[in-house]
Amino acid sequence: HWTDEFLQWxxxxxxxxxxxxxxxxxxxxxDILINE
Incomplete structure (x- = not known):
């Protein structure tokens, strides 16, 4: 899951x-996912 600043309103x-x-x-x- 991530937040895309261009998909906010x-x-x-x-x-x-x-x-x-x-x-x-x-x-x-x-294409990849990084878990921290």
Whole structure:
């Protein structure tokens, strides 16, 4: 899980929408995962 700063918005600017479902094939995801 990570937070992408480009996929954030102010809900007050968008009718208080706080969640959005986007297909994973529409968003770049890393090929590897690093657990710390």
């Amino acid at each position: 102010n809900p007050e600017d968008f009718d208080n929408i706080t969640k959005l479902s986007i297909p994973t094939d529409s968003i770049w995801v890393p």
